Amino acid sequence: MNYRLDHLKELESESIFILREVAAQFQNPVLLFSGGKDSIIVSYLAKKAFYPAKMPFTMLHIDTGHNFSETIAYRDFWVKELGCRLIVGSVQEAIDQGKVVEEKGYNASRNFLQTAVLLESLENGKYDAAIGGARRDEEKARAKERFFSHRDEFGQWDPKNQRPELWNLFNARKHLGEHFRVFPISNWTELDVWQYLALEKVPLPNLYFAHKRKVFLRDGILLADSEFIPKKPDEQVVEMTVRCRTIGDVTCTGVWESNATSIEAIIAEVAASRKTERGGRTDDKRSDTAMEDRKKDGYF
Amino acid sequence: MNSELLRFSTAGSVDDGKSTLIGRLLFDSKSIFEDQFEAVKSASERRGEEGVNLALLTDGLKAEREQGITIDVAYRYFSTPKRKFIIADTPGHIQYTRNMVTGASTSNVALILVDARQGILEQTRRHAIISSLLQIPHLVICINKMDLVGYDQVVFDSIREEFEGFASKLDVHDVTFIPISALNGDNVVERSTKMGWYEGTTLLYYLENVHIGSDHNHIDTRFPVQYVIRPYSDAFHDYRGYAGRVAGGILKKGDRVMVLPSGFTSTIDKIDTADGELNEAFAPMSVTVLLKDDIDISRGDMIVRENNQPKVAQDIELRICWFNEKPLQLKGKYEIRHTTQAARCIVQEIQYKMDVNTLHRNLEDKTVRMNDIARISIRTTKPLLVDSYFKNRITGSVILVDEGTNETVAAGMVI
Numbered sequence: 001m002n003y004r005l006d007h008l009k010e011l012e013s014e015s016i017f018i019l020r021e022v023a024a025q026f027q028n029p030v031l032l033f034s035g036g037k038d039s040i041i042v043s044y045l046a047k048k049a050f051y052p053a054k055m056p057f058t059m060l061h062i063d064t065g066h067n068f069s070e071t072i073a074y075r076d077f078w079v080k081e082l083g084c085r086l087i088v089g090s091v092q093e094a095i096d097q098g099k100v101v102e103e104k105g106y107n108a109s110r111n112f113l114q115t116a117v118l119l120e121s122l123e124n125g126k127y128d129a130a131i132g133g134a135r136r137d138e139e140k141a142r143a144k145e146r147f148f149s150h151r152d153e154f155g156q157w158d159p160k161n162q163r164p165e166l167w168n169l170f171n172a173r174k175h176l177g178e179h180f181r182v183f184p185i186s187n188w189t190e191l192d193v194w195q196y197l198a199l200e201k202v203p204l205p206n207l208y209f210a211h212k213r214k215v216f217l218r219d220g221i222l223l224a225d226s227e228f229i230p231k232k233p234d235e236q237v238v239e240m241t242v243r244c245r246t247i248g249d250v251t252c253t254g255v256w257e258s259n260a261t262s263i264e265a266i267i268a269e270v271a272a273s274r275k276t277e278r279g280g281r282t283d284d285k286r287s288d289t290a291m292e293d294r295k296k297d298g299y300f
Numbered sequence: 301m302n303s304e305l306l307r308f309s310t311a312g313s314v315d316d317g318k319s320t321l322i323g324r325l326l327f328d329s330k331s332i333f334e335d336q337f338e339a340v341k342s343a344s345e346r347r348g349e350e351g352v353n354l355a356l357l358t359d360g361l362k363a364e365r366e367q368g369i370t371i372d373v374a375y376r377y378f379s380t381p382k383r384k385f386i387i388a389d390t391p392g393h394i395q396y397t398r399n400m401v402t403g404a405s406t407s408n409v410a411l412i413l414v415d416a417r418q419g420i421l422e423q424t425r426r427h428a429i430i431s432s433l434l435q436i437p438h439l440v441i442c443i444n445k446m447d448l449v450g451y452d453q454v455v456f457d458s459i460r461e462e463f464e465g466f467a468s469k470l471d472v473h474d475v476t477f478i479p480i481s482a483l484n485g486d487n488v489v490e491r492s493t494k495m496g497w498y499e500g501t502t503l504l505y506y507l508e509n510v511h512i513g514s515d516h517n518h519i520d521t522r523f524p525v526q527y528v529i530r531p532y533s534d535a536f537h538d539y540r541g542y543a544g545r546v547a548g549g550i551l552k553k554g555d556r557v558m559v560l561p562s563g564f565t566s567t568i569d570k571i572d573t574a575d576g577e578l579n580e581a582f583a584p585m586s587v588t589v590l591l592k593d594d595i596d597i598s599r600g601d602m603i604v605r606e607n608n609q610p611k612v613a614q615d616i617e618l619r620i621c622w623f624n625e626k627p628l629q630l631k632g633k634y635e636i637r638h639t640t641q642a643a644r645c646i647v648q649e650i651q652y653k654m655d656v657n658t659l660h661r662n663l664e665d666k667t668v669r670m671n672d673i674a675r676i677s678i679r680t681t682k683p684l685l686v687d688s689y690f691k692n693r694i695t696g697s698v699i700l701v702d703e704g705t706n707e708t709v710a711a712g713m714v715i
């Protein structure tokens with residue numbers, strides 16, 4: 001007998017270990033749900049980790065109000081499927097109440113407003129851990145993350161002074177008002193995620209598969225035509241066959257030309273791709289350290 | 301799609317070329333995406349560098365780019381048809397030794413870089429000692445910047461000899477030496493045409509082929525209980541499962557087992573997962589174990605075999621690496637974390653500090669400061685179920701936490 005695990009099983013086992021550790025070490029953990037494949041896989045793994053009991057986490061969605069309609073439909077379906085409770089933090093409400101101010105202009109996005117709403121939602125719910133689907137291979141600041149990532153009382157990340165994290169021993173001690181972000185799929189790559197979703201036959205939002213959509217080109221990125229993005233006079237809307245590689249807010253999620261209508265075709269496409277998945281994220285492009293800056297402030 | 305995972309980390313003194321090597325490895329193995337490369341290229345141009353600085357592929361933080369050094373571990377991923385790799389690129393700067401230990405603690409292979417012009421430095425020795433304390437099964441000494449010493453075999457041989465002399469006093473078993481130029485890519489992915497005298501393999505070939513099958517302990521059965529699963533549903537009314545990750549040995553359905561620290565024995569009724577029951581489980585699988593008898597078991601307990609038990613100990617000897625600016629306090633109290641257990645401990649004795657240059661035991665100056673390696677004795681408030689770290693990296697490792705600041709202040713290995 002050869003006692004070896006293949007890489008997907010080893011990654012699954014690691015993630016399940018982390019999720020159980022969260023349940024054991026925190027009083028009131030919450031699972032952040034964005035509607036994208038990474039938060040789908042984390043919640044799917046959470047279901048597996050506590051089988052046959054229900055997962056001991058509530059789900060939290062920070063809703064910018066600028067979603068693809070498919071995302072909300074999928075979210076409601078998935079919450080039912082998992083049998084867990086959903087809490088929604090609304091960016092629209094925060095705008096209406098004057099807590100945050102909407103950006104103006106063609107490239108306006110509510111992406112940045114999410115941080116304030118997220119931190120307020122965590123505080124209101126007295127959540128001491130927020131589980132996220134960030135992966136280290138996504139982005140250079142995320143490549144520096146711990147599994148258990150400490151946040152001070154302002155929700156801030158201090159990348160220059162992270163706690164050492166040794167072996168599988170996770171130190172979740174904190175002072176009152178502080179919290180942790182926990183990233184169970186830190187070590188998964190985009191390809192791992194797709195291979196696993198295929199293997200496990202996890203239902204996915206249609207946005208990931210090639211479909212016809214009205215789109216326009218801005219700064220080299222294809223964006224979905226939507227009432228939430230004002231178009232410049234010279235921007236032409238055309239219909240194309242596209243799919244999303246990541247799913248975020250409509251205003252900052254680029255779509256890609258693709259004919260991949262099955263998960264196998266997506267895997268082949270991802271394996272052959274010469275661009276990173278976040279290459280289509282305009283939120284990362286605002287500056288060289290856009291992700292690091294947002295993360296320091298408490299972003300996902 | 302069914303491949304094995306190898307985790308490796310870099311080590312060595314500041315500026316020896318660790319990040320450049322990882323960048324080169326990723327670039328030459330075609331694991332860099334166009335937009336990543338473009339971003340690094342334009343960042344290099346903005347910085348007024350001559351070529352494309354491949355170290356920027358891992359040095360992603362603003363502060364790292366400003367200072368031109370690595371501060372915290374960067375994790376990178378790539379795969380070849382043979383294997384999948386998880387890379388931890390760690391900092392060489394002494395101030396960030398704790399981050400080097402973080403990256404190294406879970407790796408199968410450590411790449412220790414040496415600048416061919418400088419030879420073995422104090423920080424090279426410190427990292428080699430830490431790698432040996434961490435029992436990283438395989439060490440590769442990459443003698444780098446060979447381009448700056450005319451690709452000279454004499455330089456390579458003399459550094460190799462010096463390291464071998466030093467390593468003979470360490471507990472390391474599998475050491476390989478490779479002459480490279482991370483900057484130009486010699487012997488990283490492609491064989492160098494400038495070092496005909498070198499008969500070994502390239503670094504990538506080594507990483508693809510080194511035998512890691514026996515890096516887990518499959519002999520001594522250890523199952524630390526992490527979480528108790530009670531569904532409280534009609535369908536699973538009496539279900540009481542002990543969830544955890546196998547830390548050693550093999551668990552089989554029907555096995556007689558003992559639960560520590562209580563000492564009660566029972567039989568494995570089921571090994572459960574969300575995908576169905578298993579007949580056996582081994583490290584590093586996450587499973588749920590059900591026993592035939594109703595025993596009171598909670599997080600921190602351990603399921604083992606009666607004829608092969610860990611030590612049940614309150615007095616424990618440790619080798620530690622100290623991470624905090626505030627020195628270790630003799631008679632000080634810390635939280636200790638071990639597998640899924642936490643307790644408090646008091647530092648009873650500091651036996652000695654290790655001099656990283658000579659490997660001598662310093663019995664006079666026993667103030668253990670940041671980055672020091674020492675041997676200490678502790679007493680815990682409750683018994684821990686420990687193995688020697690040599691026998692099992694999971695059940696033999698602990699961390700110490702300062703109860704005031706909540707910082708992780710030390711990594712400890714059970715002797």
Ligand SMILES: Nc1nc2c(ncn2[C@@H]2O[C@H](COP(=O)(O)OP(=O)(O)OP(=O)(O)O)[C@@H](O)[C@H]2O)c(=O)[nH]1
Binds near residue numbers: 368390483
């Ligand atoms: N000539 C030459 N220069 C090299 C080589 N490898 C690295 N360098 C240079 O050495 C300097 C330091 O390289 P890094 O890769 O940042 O070193 P490091 O070991 O990652 O440093 P820390 O992470 O801060 O400890 C850079 O200027 C590199 O370009 C090499 O093979 N030849």
Ligand SMILES: [Mg+2]
Binds near residue numbers: 319359392
């Ligand atoms: Mg570096």
